[in-house]
Amino acid sequence: MQRPAIVSLLSLATVLALLPAASAQNPPAHPDLSGTWILDVAKSRVPKTVSLVAQTVVISCSDKTVEFRFAIKGQDSIETYTTDGKDHSYRSQQGEFDSRAQWKQSVLVTKFSFSAYENRAPKYVVRAGTLRNASPGREFPNGQNDANYAEQRWSLSQDGRVLSRVWVNYGFSELVYVYNKR
Numbered sequence: 001m002q003r004p005a006i007v008s009l010l011s012l013a014t015v016l017a018l019l020p021a022a023s024a025q026n027p028p029a030h031p032d033l034s035g036t037w038i039l040d041v042a043k044s045r046v047p048k049t050v051s052l053v054a055q056t057v058v059i060s061c062s063d064k065t066v067e068f069r070f071a072i073k074g075q076d077s078i079e080t081y082t083t084d085g086k087d088h089s090y091r092s093q094q095g096e097f098d099s100r101a102q103w104k105q106s107v108l109v110t111k112f113s114f115s116a117y118e119n120r121a122p123k124y125v126v127r128a129g130t131l132r133n134a135s136p137g138r139e140f141p142n143g144q145n146d147a148n149y150a151e152q153r154w155s156l157s158q159d160g161r162v163l164s165r166v167w168v169n170y171g172f173s174e175l176v177y178v179y180n181k182r
Helices: 003-024
Strands: 035-039 055-061 065-072 075-082 088-092 095-104 107-114 150-156 162-168 175-181
Touching: 075 088, 075 095
Parallel strands: none
Antiparallel strands: 035 055, 035 175, 055 065, 065 075, 088 095, 095 107, 107 150, 150 162, 162 175
């Protein structure tokens, strides 16, 4: 073989050898939360006034959406979020919701407000940005209040086997739900 051909082959071999290392340095933009998750009641932290029951969450992720299918006490509910950081409205079994979701590094942040059943106490509380004032006199930053606003932060452990869901609802304690991957 001629010397230039050997140099070219060695250069090509070096580039090919470095490709896996380069792709390892560019991890996905956010973790994939997809899978079936079982609530670990013992590791979860909620106020004594909140009773935790068996709960399963099936999560499906795509580039732009995350869908949560909750099964709690034989009742199923579905929440779907578009992760573009913009306000969206959607309907679920509990009524109409306004939501905003986005990835902040490796944490999925969902904000939401409940916008239906205004004459009843809502089952869920939801929304970000432009919020209706459900309990006048108890104002919080950006117009949120404890009666109609909540935020959730979803994050995975480094090994991908434990999912944490931190629920912040102004006026209440922070709730921490811990799920194990099935």
